[in-house]
Each structure stands twice: as structure tokens, then as C-alpha cells.
Amino acid sequence: MIQILIIDDHPLVSDGVAAMMKGLDYMQIMGACKSGKEALFFLKDHFPDIILLDISLPDMDGIDLCEQIRKQNKKTKILGLTSTNEAGIIRQFLAKGGNGYLLKNMERDELIMAIDEVINDKIYLSKAANQKILEQYQSVNDAVKSTPVLTRREKEILQLLYEGFNGPQIAEQLFLSPFTIETHRKNLLQKLNVNTTQLMLRYAKENKLI
Amino acid sequence: MRNKYYFGYYVLSFLLTCSSVFSQTVAQRKIDSVIAIAFMKNPDTNAVKAFSELQRYHFNLGQYDSALYYCNLSLPIAQKVNNVDKLSRIYYNTGLVYTNLTRYDSAKIYINKAMKMAKENLDTPLLINCYNSSALLSNYQSDFKTAVQYMTSAARLIENSNNPELLIFLPQTYGNIGHNLMAENQFEKGIAYEKKALVFKKYPDEQRYRVMLHLDIADAYIKLNNTTQAKLHLDTSKIYNSQLNNIQVESLVLNSEGYYYEAVNNLPASLAAYLRAYKIADSVTNDYLKSEIADNIAKIYFKMNNHAMAEKYAITSNNIAKSLHNLKVTASTYETLKKVAFEKGDFKKALFMSEQQKLYSDSSTNIETQKSTVYLEALYENEKKENEIAVLTLSNTSKELAVLKTNRLLLIGGLTASTLLFMMGLLYRNSRQKRLIAEKDAMLQQEQVKFLERQQQIVSLQSMVNGQETERTRIAKDLHDGFGGLFSTIKMYFSTLQYEQPILKDDPLFIKSYELVNSASEEVRRIAHNMMPEVLIKIGLLQAVQELCNSISAGKLLLTKLQTYGMEKRLNASTEVMLFRIIQELLNNIIKHAKATEAIIQFNKEDNRLSIIVEDNGHGFNLQETDNKTKAGLASVQSRVSYLNGKLSIDSQKETGTTIMMDFLLNEP
Known part of the structure; x- marks a missing residue:
């Protein structure tokens, strides 16, 4: 028998989950808590096999609660059941000891599958959550590439600096204020991780940025 | 920071010395007879005099209300008998009383009246007093610059007159200058001036004055962290004070x-x-x-x-x-x-x-004030030296002329001419300096007004924007938790129903309802997310912008990239929300109007400087030709940027793209 605890401040949600589980005699809802405080109190003398945890609770942050529960109890599985689908949140939830992440607009089959997977020591991510994580991965991949991507204006300014123009001259040529040029130059120095314009030009040349 | 009050005492002592000293014990004995004179039936100069004595008597006891009462009584009489000498002094005394009652505006009016009369009548002692009182008033209102101006005027008057009766005011004046320098945090210079004042002896009210000087010096030494010297002067002042009452x-x-x-x-x-x-x-x-x-x-x-x-x-x-x-x-x-x-x-x-x-x-x-005080002091010193040189030159010329004795006429002519020239030069200098000071004053004031106006604008904008964001957070939370939870649960029931009644899977009406509930719950989530993404609050600006970019890029129409440099630490929460809104708006503009295929968002942070660039490769726009919607969007970006004290510059090239640059100086801890 899988003992389940639901932590969600919305009373209807636990009703919905209970309805979905009707007829599955190997799952039992042992309780529903409406706040983090109530849950922590409940967990002092109850040991559910799995917790369905909403991350937006009235009294505390669900991610923090996940971390606290994980500290007290290493065995209980924690499955996020929430309506927030944001990569950063999902990642952090898993990092703080969550075993899976499920969105509330799930199908009945998905819920049952998620519980089964998590009980069998696997990590479960709902399809939409998985998609978000993959998108994130793509952008991480971009960021890892060693040479930074220059903006169009940065390229132009770098080129003109290379041709020997100074700030005010470039400003005149591009119809921009000298202040703007100076900001672009400072940004370039920081992006290419160099201290002087000379080093910057050398780096740009070596990496074929100009 | 403290003790500008001492200054008041210096000026107080002027009042006593300027008119005849009126001993308190004598006063008590005489008071009845004085009152009798004061309230005589046909008031004349004697009545005015009596009122002045009564006024001074109460003033010395610190009963300023009564002093004011007698001032007010004597004023019309003095005006009637047309005694200029008395009238100007009554004005002055009234000003002093108002000063002590901390009614500075009234005080200023009366002292100015007295000053005008003193100038007209060449009444040097009164003029000195007026300058000093005006300096005191300016000082009370933290206007040190004007105070120093008045004080140097007073010092010049005293030093230039050879009147021994006036020379006794020099210690006070040096004390005043020293004191003001201290108020401007120039403690060493201030101490030097006040020590110069300590050298003088046998001037009226000396004992009380010495207490003040020692206290001032002690305070300055404390400011300079020299507590031993401070203790020494503090103890000295206590000794003098024990003899005072x-x-x-x-x-x-x-x-x-x-x-x-x-x-x-x-x-x-x-x-x-x-x-x-x-x-x-x-x-x-x-x-x-x-x-x-x-x-x-x-x-x-x-x-x-x-x-x-x-x-x-x-x-x-x-x-x-x-x-x-x-x-x-x-x-x-x-x-x-x-x-x-x-x-x-x-x-x-x-x-x-x-x-x-x-x-x-x-x-x-204000640093400007401090600078100008130093500047004025230098001007004063400089002028003093130039005067000395001029006087020396003048006497030399006359000596030579006397020795030569060639032409008496030439001698007189030369002397007159050079004196005239000298005086004209002085006059010119004086007026020029006054004009310069007045100009500087006006400029300073204008800056101050501008500064205050700007502050006020920012404060009102801040409260508006803050209110807006709080409201958004609340609505988003309600939508998300309330509506979102409700729709999710309905969907859960539908899903269960479908499982329990397999026949419904083929019912088109059921399928349609199911789909609609599904899209309604998605829609609620999307709206709540746009209003206030949870990741922005919980994890931070960069992650929120990253996810915004991800979801835009996922649409395949616009490839959006985020680059960040030096952004390891989170900014403060309200700044993050504000910056997120700005970027949201700019990306919205790009999607709707720019017809771009790529966009770069770049954060560069170094110390307090934060520069954000949003660049696209769209068809660019001309600010004058944009439609109203874009204009409104840009206006909201502009107002948010100025809310953060930032600078926005839009650099758009037709058919090439637009680079929007925002620079901020953050004052984060």
C-alpha cells in the first residue's frame, strides 16, 4: 500500500487527486495539509511513502519546504504537483531533493505513472516540464561557447577602433554620442576579458572577430 | 554638526557693549523709576530710552517675550520723535529678540531695516552689529556662505577703523570666523582663529565669551580625535563657567x-x-x-x-x-x-x-557651499593684503614727492589722482565681487530647486510603480492559485470521468468540453505568468529573462540570446522586477513591429555601473514616424528607466536594426 500525503492550500486539488485514485486499492491518501507549517507538524509522527507538494503555499516557499522535509526524512519521495512550469524552478526543486515534477493539468494516467516511477526510485518529469528543461539546455549550450557573440554595434565599433579611429571620431561617423561609444567600448573590454583597447584589438584579430 | 548656538552668544555680547552697560543689580533698584519714565503721558526721547533699558533688562534675563513687548512699545514713539539714532537701534534690538525667539523671518526684516539706516548714517558700530547678527541668522539657517560674507564685512569694518572702542570687537569676530570654519568641518583653521581670539583681554563680557571659545575649541579637538587637548579646554571652560551664573x-x-x-x-x-x-x-x-x-x-x-x-x-x-x-x-x-x-x-x-x-x-x-566658503575666505585674505600693499605704495609716493618738492601742484594732483584711482578700483572690485557672489548664490539656489524637484518626481513615480507591481503580484497569485487550482481540479475530474466511463471518449460533446477546460487552464497560467513570473521572484532576473528568451526562441520566429557579464550577484528585488518589465516590453516591441529574426540581450555590470543592450536585426524605425502603440511602449520603458535613474538611448538604422542601450548607476550595498 502506497501512503500518500498531499500538501496544497487549495482544498479542491486534493479532492481531485482523490477522485483520480478511486479504484486503485494499492494507493491511499493518508492526509492533506494546507500549509507548510501544518505539513511539518504532520510529518513529525507520520511517514508517507510519497508527498505531492505544491510549491506555492501561503506560509512558505515550496522549494524551501522540500529541502526541510528532505533533511528530516531521506526515504520519503517528494513529487512536485504544481501549476508553475518554469525551468529555473524545476531545476531548483530537483536540486533541493525533489524526486519528480508534475503539472496540475495532468491526465489521470500521467499521475499514476509518475507515482509508480518515483516509488521505483526514478525521477519523473512531466512532458511540458521536460520540454522547459531542454530549452534551457540549449541556451546553456550557447553560453558555454568560448567566444562571446558581439552585437552589431560592437562589431562596427571594434572595426573602426582597429582602423585607428578614436572615440569621438567613431561617434561622429556612426551618428552616436561619444558617451554611447564609451559604454560599448567598456562592455567590449568586459566581454573579451581584457584591460586595454590594444589587448582587445589583438584578441579580436586572433579570434577573427574583425 | 553641533554648537552653532554659541555663535548667538557672541552677538548677544555686542548688544550689551554697544549701548551703555546696564547692570542688573542697578536695574532692580531702578526698575520702578524707569517704568515711571517709560509710561509718561507725553512720551519723548527719555521715554524711548527708558523703554530700551527695560527691554535690555528683560533681554538679559532671557525673558524675550517681555523684551519684545517693550520693543513694540518704544517703536512708535521713536518714529514720532524722529530720533534716527534710537530708531535704528530699536530695529536692531527687535531683530535680536526675534532671533532669540527663533522667528528668523521677522528677525531678518528688522535687522535689514537697522542695517540700511546704519549705512545711511555711517553708524559703524551698529553696522558691525547688523553684519554679525545677519551672519548669525544665516548660520542658524545653515547658510554658511552668506554668514561668512557678513562676517568678513564686519571684520573689514573693524580692522579699517582705528577706533579703539571698535577694536574690542575683534576677538568676537575672530571667534565667529573660527566658529564658522568649524561648522564647515575645517577644524584646524577654526581652532587657529579661535585661539587668536583667546589672546585678547579686557573686553566686555569676556568671561562668558571665553567659556564659549574654550568649548568650541574642545569640540573641534574631539572632532580631530585629540581628546587630551579637548579635555584641557573643556576643563578651562568649566572654570570660567563656575564664575559665571x-x-x-x-x-x-x-x-x-x-x-x-x-x-x-x-x-x-x-x-x-x-x-x-x-x-x-x-x-x-x-x-x-x-x-x-x-x-x-x-x-x-x-x-x-x-x-x-x-x-x-x-x-x-x-x-x-x-x-x-x-x-x-x-x-x-x-x-x-x-x-x-x-x-x-x-x-x-x-x-x-x-x-x-x-x-x-x-x-x-553641499560640497559647493564648502568650496565657496573657502573661496570667500581666500578672497578676503587676498583683499586684505592688497589693501596693505596699496597703502604702502601710496605712502611711498607721497614721501618721494615730499622729498622732491618739485611741484606742489603736481604733488596734490598726483595724490588726488592716485587716491581717486585707488578708491575707484576698490569700488569696482567691491561691486564686482558682490555681483559674482550674487550670481553664484542664484546658481546654487537654482540647482537646489532643480535637485529637490527631481527628488520629488522620483518619489512620486516610485510610489506609483511600486503600487503597480504589488498589485500585479497579488493578482497573478490569485489567478494562479485560485483560478488555476480550480481549472486543474475540473480537468482532474474530467480525466477520471473519462476513465470510469470509457464510452465518453467517443462523445464529441465531452471531447470538446475537455479541450476547452484544458485550454482555459493553460490560458490562466499564461496570463498569471506574464503578470509576474515566479522564477523572477524566487530565482532572479537573469533566469527569468533566460526563460523569456527560451520561450520566444521556441516559437522559431525570433531567435533570442542572452549574454551576461559580471552579474553573479542578484540585484535588489524591485530593481529586478523593473528591469524585467523593461526587457519584456522591448522584446514585445521587437516581436510585434521589428520583423527581426535575431535579438541579443546583454547585461554588463562592473561595480555600480550596469549597462543593458537590447539589439535586433529588424527593419529599424524612425522615432518621429512610429505609431502610437510603439510610442506608448517606449514611453513606459523610458519612465521605468528614469525611475531607476538610468539613461536610455535608442539607436535605430533603417533596414539594419535597432540597438537600445540603457545605462544605470545602481546604489546597491
Whole structure:
């Protein structure tokens, strides 16, 4: 028998989950808590096999609660059941000891599958959550590439600096204020991780940025 | 920071010396007969004189209301008998009384009247007094620049006249200059001037004056961290004070004692001294002194961790200081209030106090003021030397001419011409200097007004925007938790129903309902997310922008990239929300109007400088030709950027793209 605890401040949600589980005699809802405080109190003398945890609770942050529960109890599985689908949140939830992440607009089959997977020591991510994580991965991949991507204006300014123009001259040529040029130059120095314009030009040349 | 009050005493002593000294014991005996003269049936010059004596008598006792009463009585009589000498002095005395009643506007009017008459009648002693009183008034209102102007005028008058009766005012004047330099944080110079004043002997009211000088010097030494010298001067002042019987001076000495103990970190002793000083100041209703001492007490209580008392005294001091336009004390009390609020965990209040403090301290410690004070002092010294040189040259010329004795006519002509030239030069110099000072003054004031206006704009914008964001967060949360939860549950029931009644899977009506519920729940989530993404609050700006980019890129129409440099630490929460809104709006514009295929968002942060660039490769736009919607969008970006004290520049090229650059100077801890 899988003992389940639901932590969600919305009373209807636990009703919905209970309805979905009707007829599955190997799952039992042992309780529903409406706040983090109530849950922590409940967990002092109850040991559910799995917790369905909403991350937006009235009294505390669900991610923090996940971390606290994980500290007290290493065995209980924690499955996020929430309506927030944001990569950063999902990642952090898993990092703080969550075993899976499920969105509330799930199908009945998905819920049952998620519980089964998590009980069998696997990590479960709902399809939409998985998609978000993959998108994130793509952008991480971009960021890892060693040479930074220059903006169009940065390229132009770098080129003109290379041709020997100074700030005010470039400003005149591009119809921009000298202040703007100076900001672009400072940004370039920081992006290419160099201290002087000379080093910057050398780096740009070596990496074929100009 | 403190003790501008001493200054008042210097001027007070002028009043006594300028007119005949009126001993108090004599006064008590004579008072009845004086009253009899004063209230005679057909008032004449004698009545005016009697009123003046009565007025002085009450003034010396610190009964300023009565003094004012007699001033008001004598004024019409003096006007009637048309005694210019008396009338100008009554004006002056009335001004002084108002000063002591802390009614500075009225004081200014009367002293100006007296000053005008003194100038017309070449009444040098009165003119000196007027200059000094005006300096005092300016000083009370934290306008040190004007104060120094008046004081140098007074010093020049005294030094140029060879009248021994006037020379006795020199110690006071040196003291005043020294004192003002101290108020401008130039302690060494201030000490030098006041020590110069200590050299003088046998001038009226010397004893009280010495107490003040020693106290001032002691305070300056404390500021310079030289507590041994400070103790020495404090003790000297106590010795002089024990021979005096002046309750207000007593309170000043106690105040300095408290300050000294505070410097050597003996807080209980310091508090005791301050409290005694405060009691006296309260009993003689000297508001200026009271607010300064209350401020000191508040600080001590705060150091002793008694926050309730600290707050109480700070509020008392704050109320008085604000009504007296004492900017420094006001700023200082706001600082204490800020700390108290901070300790209580009331950060909103602390922030408010901090903003107030900034407002007041910026206007009081304006570097410009300090600079110009130094400048004026230099001008004065310079002029003095030039005068000496001019005088020497003049005497040389006359000597040579006398020796030659060639042409008497030439001698006289030369002398007259050079004197005339010299005087014209002086006059020209004088007027030019005055004009310069006036111009500088006007400029400073204009800057001040602009600064205050800007502050006010920012504050009102801030509260508006903050309110908006709070509202959005609340609505998003309600939507998300309330509506979102409801729709999710309906969907759960549908899903269960479908499982329990397999026949429904083929019912088109059921399928349609199911789909609609599904899209409704998606829609609610999307709206709530756009209103306030949770990741922005919980994880931070960069992750929120990254996810915004991800979801835009996922649509395949616009490839959006985020690059960040030096953004390891989170910014403060309200700044992050504001920056997110800006980027959201700019990306919206790009999607809707730019027809771009790529966009780059770039954050560069170095120390306090933050530069954000949003660049696209769309078809660009001309600010004049944009439609109203884009304009509204850009206006909202502009207002948010200026809310953060930033600078927005739009650089758009037709058919090439647009680069939007925002620069901020963040004042993060």
C-alpha cells in the first residue's frame, strides 16, 4: 500500500487527486495539509511513502519546504504537483531533493505513472516540464561557447577602433554620442576579458572577430 | 554638526557693549523709576530710552517675550520723535529678540531695516552689529556662505577703523570666523582663529565669551580625535563657567561635556550630561539648543540599545529642527530614526527615513557651499593684503614727492589722482565681487530647486510603480492559485470521468468540453505568468529573462540570446522586477513591429555601473514616424528607466536594426 500525503492550500486539488485514485486499492491518501507549517507538524509522527507538494503555499516557499522535509526524512519521495512550469524552478526543486515534477493539468494516467516511477526510485518529469528543461539546455549550450557573440554595434565599433579611429571620431561617423561609444567600448573590454583597447584589438584579430 | 548656538552668544555680547552697560543689580533698584519714565503721558526721547533699558533688562534675563513687548512699545514713539539714532537701534534690538525667539523671518526684516539706516548714517558700530547678527541668522539657517560674507564685512569694518572702542570687537569676530570654519568641518583653521581670539583681554563680557571659545575649541579637538587637548579646554571652560551664573551657558558646557564623554566612550556619563543640558534647554525654551541636545541624546540611547528612547528623542529633535530649518540636525535625526526602524525590522520605514536623511544631508553638506566658503575666505585674505600693499605704495609716493618738492601742484594732483584711482578700483572690485557672489548664490539656489524637484518626481513615480507591481503580484497569485487550482481540479475530474466511463471518449460533446477546460487552464497560467513570473521572484532576473528568451526562441520566429557579464550577484528585488518589465516590453516591441529574426540581450555590470543592450536585426524605425502603440511602449520603458535613474538611448538604422542601450548607476550595498 502506497501512503500518500498531499500538501496544497487549495482544498479542491486534493479532492481531485482523490477522485483520480478511486479504484486503485494499492494507493491511499493518508492526509492533506494546507500549509507548510501544518505539513511539518504532520510529518513529525507520520511517514508517507510519497508527498505531492505544491510549491506555492501561503506560509512558505515550496522549494524551501522540500529541502526541510528532505533533511528530516531521506526515504520519503517528494513529487512536485504544481501549476508553475518554469525551468529555473524545476531545476531548483530537483536540486533541493525533489524526486519528480508534475503539472496540475495532468491526465489521470500521467499521475499514476509518475507515482509508480518515483516509488521505483526514478525521477519523473512531466512532458511540458521536460520540454522547459531542454530549452534551457540549449541556451546553456550557447553560453558555454568560448567566444562571446558581439552585437552589431560592437562589431562596427571594434572595426573602426582597429582602423585607428578614436572615440569621438567613431561617434561622429556612426551618428552616436561619444558617451554611447564609451559604454560599448567598456562592455567590449568586459566581454573579451581584457584591460586595454590594444589587448582587445589583438584578441579580436586572433579570434577573427574583425 | 553641533554648537552653532554659541555663535548667538557672541552677538548677544555686542548688544550689551554697544549701548551703555546696564547692570542688573542697578536695574532692580531702578526698575520702578524707569517704568515711571517709560509710561509718561507725553512720551519723548527719555521715554524711548527708558523703554530700551527695560527691554535690555528683560533681554538679559532671557525673558524675550517681555523684551519684545517693550520693543513694540518704544517703536512708535521713536518714529514720532524722529530720533534716527534710537530708531535704528530699536530695529536692531527687535531683530535680536526675534532671533532669540527663533522667528528668523521677522528677525531678518528688522535687522535689514537697522542695517540700511546704519549705512545711511555711517553708524559703524551698529553696522558691525547688523553684519554679525545677519551672519548669525544665516548660520542658524545653515547658510554658511552668506554668514561668512557678513562676517568678513564686519571684520573689514573693524580692522579699517582705528577706533579703539571698535577694536574690542575683534576677538568676537575672530571667534565667529573660527566658529564658522568649524561648522564647515575645517577644524584646524577654526581652532587657529579661535585661539587668536583667546589672546585678547579686557573686553566686555569676556568671561562668558571665553567659556564659549574654550568649548568650541574642545569640540573641534574631539572632532580631530585629540581628546587630551579637548579635555584641557573643556576643563578651562568649566572654570570660567563656575564664575559665571548663566543658565544657558551652563547647558552648553554640559552639552560639550556629554560630547566629550561620548568621544571617550563613557556612555552613561555622556547621557547624564546631555540629559541635564536638555533639562535646562527645555526650561528656558531654547528650541535650537534643545533640538541639538535631543539629537545627541537620541544617538546615545541608540548606542546603549535603548531604541524606544532613541526614537522618542529623535522625533522630538526632528520636529523642532525641521521647523527651524536646521538641515544638519534634521538629517542626523533621520539617520537615528532610520537605524531604529532598521533594528525593528521595519525596512519600509527605514528606507523612507534614509531617503529623508539623504535629502536633508545632501542639501546641508553641499560640497559647493564648502568650496565657496573657502573661496570667500581666500578672497578676503587676498583683499586684505592688497589693501596693505596699496597703502604702502601710496605712502611711498607721497614721501618721494615730499622729498622732491618739485611741484606742489603736481604733488596734490598726483595724490588726488592716485587716491581717486585707488578708491575707484576698490569700488569696482567691491561691486564686482558682490555681483559674482550674487550670481553664484542664484546658481546654487537654482540647482537646489532643480535637485529637490527631481527628488520629488522620483518619489512620486516610485510610489506609483511600486503600487503597480504589488498589485500585479497579488493578482497573478490569485489567478494562479485560485483560478488555476480550480481549472486543474475540473480537468482532474474530467480525466477520471473519462476513465470510469470509457464510452465518453467517443462523445464529441465531452471531447470538446475537455479541450476547452484544458485550454482555459493553460490560458490562466499564461496570463498569471506574464503578470509576474515566479522564477523572477524566487530565482532572479537573469533566469527569468533566460526563460523569456527560451520561450520566444521556441516559437522559431525570433531567435533570442542572452549574454551576461559580471552579474553573479542578484540585484535588489524591485530593481529586478523593473528591469524585467523593461526587457519584456522591448522584446514585445521587437516581436510585434521589428520583423527581426535575431535579438541579443546583454547585461554588463562592473561595480555600480550596469549597462543593458537590447539589439535586433529588424527593419529599424524612425522615432518621429512610429505609431502610437510603439510610442506608448517606449514611453513606459523610458519612465521605468528614469525611475531607476538610468539613461536610455535608442539607436535605430533603417533596414539594419535597432540597438537600445540603457545605462544605470545602481546604489546597491
